[in-house]
Amino acid sequence: MPDPKTFAAGPKSIAAFQTACQLMPGGVNSPARAFGAVGGTPLFIDRAEGPYLHDIDGRRFIDYIGSWGPMILGHRPPEVIEAISKALERGTSFGAPTEAESRLAQQIIDAVPSVEKVRLVNSGTEATMSAIRVARGATGRHKVIKFEGNYHGHVDSLLVAAGSAAATLGVPDSPGVTPGASQDTIVLTYNDHEGVSNVFAEHPGEIAAVILEPVVGNMGCVAPTAEFLKTLRETTQRDGAVLIFDEVMTGFRLALGGAQEYYGVTPDMTTLGKIVGGGMPLGAYGGRAEIMNQVLPAGKVFQAGTLSGNPVAVAAGSATLERLAKQPPYELLESLGQRLAEGLDAAATRHGVDHVVQRVGSMMTLFFHHGPVSSWNEASQCDRERFSRYFWGMIGEGVYMPCSQFEALFFGVTHTEAMIDETIAAADKVLGRLQS
Numbered sequence: 001m002p003d004p005k006t007f008a009a010g011p012k013s014i015a016a017f018q019t020a021c022q023l024m025p026g027g028v029n030s031p032a033r034a035f036g037a038v039g040g041t042p043l044f045i046d047r048a049e050g051p052y053l054h055d056i057d058g059r060r061f062i063d064y065i066g067s068w069g070p071m072i073l074g075h076r077p078p079e080v081i082e083a084i085s086k087a088l089e090r091g092t093s094f095g096a097p098t099e100a101e102s103r104l105a106q107q108i109i110d111a112v113p114s115v116e117k118v119r120l121v122n123s124g125t126e127a128t129m130s131a132i133r134v135a136r137g138a139t140g141r142h143k144v145i146k147f148e149g150n151y152h153g154h155v156d157s158l159l160v161a162a163g164s165a166a167a168t169l170g171v172p173d174s175p176g177v178t179p180g181a182s183q184d185t186i187v188l189t190y191n192d193h194e195g196v197s198n199v200f201a202e203h204p205g206e207i208a209a210v211i212l213e214p215v216v217g218n219m220g221c222v223a224p225t226a227e228f229l230k231t232l233r234e235t236t237q238r239d240g241a242v243l244i245f246d247e248v249m250t251g252f253r254l255a256l257g258g259a260q261e262y263y264g265v266t267p268d269m270t271t272l273g274k275i276v277g278g279g280m281p282l283g284a285y286g287g288r289a290e291i292m293n294q295v296l297p298a299g300k301v302f303q304a305g306t307l308s309g310n311p312v313a314v315a316a317g318s319a320t321l322e323r324l325a326k327q328p329p330y331e332l333l334e335s336l337g338q339r340l341a342e343g344l345d346a347a348a349t350r351h352g353v354d355h356v357v358q359r360v361g362s363m364m365t366l367f368f369h370h371g372p373v374s375s376w377n378e379a380s381q382c383d384r385e386r387f388s389r390y391f392w393g394m395i396g397e398g399v400y401m402p403c404s405q406f407e408a409l410f411f412g413v414t415h416t417e418a419m420i421d422e423t424i425a426a427a428d429k430v431l432g433r434l435q436s
């Protein structure tokens with residue numbers, strides 16, 4: 001599907017992908033990397049520096065995926081690389097407590113309003129899986145509400161986004177997820193506050209938790225309405241259910257305290273990943289002390305990990321959070337974001353392309369959709385064929401955008417106004433070509 005007039009992967013990437021496909025399912029270790037949504041061969045990466053990715057064919061791209069979120073300081077930030085090097089000198093894993101874990105825990109607790117106690121894990125998926133278990137353990141209830149188009153990692157009970165707009169009792173999205181694993185998952189429409197109220201009215205005292213992306217990145221960038229957040233906070237509080245903000249993507253990105261700081265709504269539990277590990281595999285979940293004290297060995301809810309709190313990952317995360325706390329980049333990111341959003345919007349308008357640009361801080365999506373996107377139902381109506389030609393066109397101009405219409409783009413502190421302008425000029429060229 002890549003437009004031959006624009007760009008395709010170079011010969012080295014093509015050869016590397018052929019090799020990889022014989023060794024790993026689909027040639028990758030995570031499906032989004034395979035370029036399934038845009039067609040063609042993925043670019044194999046050699047190295048990265050600041051805002052740039054370099055592929056093995058020797059080409060350089062302005063990077064708008066930032067490893068899908070973590071690289072808010074750009075690639076190889078000196079203070080993070082130094083912290084990793086220092087940690088390496090002492091050893092890579094001990095299976096025993098370290099002071100560095102308490103330091104990172106304190107940084108998280110200081111930054112994130114809802115977190116009084118925290119547990120470190122190895123990924124965002126582990127964080128959401130554990131948070132759901134703890135919420136069920138703490139409430140003694142089974143049912144969980146999630147929203148269509150929200151991604152919470154590959155947790156069995158949450159791998160349900162299921163087709164219909166109405167409240168559906170979970171039907172799994174993936175072979176291998178049994179109906180039993182998802183039968184207690186209720187799927188609702190994002191931003192449908194009445195749907196939430198209705199389910200609580202129908203199932204009083206049965207809902208253990210409501211989990212959501214407080215700004216969605218995983219169906220493209222979709223913001224919550226004020227009414228939606230307010231209803232979620234009020235209904236869960238009234239009913240005794242646990243409100244979980246999945247801030248794996250938004251945490252430390254929209255504000256130091258994530259979306260809960262940005263919107264001033266405090267959940268009961270929060271899950272973290274991506275930025276919290278500074279580019280190393282690390283996740284975390286936390287919340288009110290009373291809930292977190294249910295976790296073994298303080299309480300009875302089992303959750304463990306051989307490499308949890310890994311000293312190298314903790315060093316990277318800690319250095320990243322320290323830099324974000326000392327020199328908050330959020331005003332800079334807001335102004336870069338505004339510049340990029342206005343530029344992309346103007347370019348698409350100039351060329352008469354049906355579109356909407358949606359942005360919160362440094363998360364953004366150019367949807368090829370007529371009018372605003374507030375739910376999965378609307379997101380799924382985007383012109384994906386146009387998106388794939390736009391994606392490959394931008395690659396041809398040296399700009400690496402997310403390889404799916406349903407992913408938010410990210411940028412960080414090493415992106416400059418000049419790079420943003422270069423990106424807008426590239427988009428202007430590519431969108432013009434798409435229309436001709």
Ligand SMILES: *Cc1c(COP(=O)(O)O)cnc(C)c1O
Binds near residue numbers: 123125151153154218
């Ligand atoms: C990326 C992501 C996850 C999963 O995190 P992994 O580290 O990939 O397991 C969960 N929730 C949200 C909102 C995410 O963006």
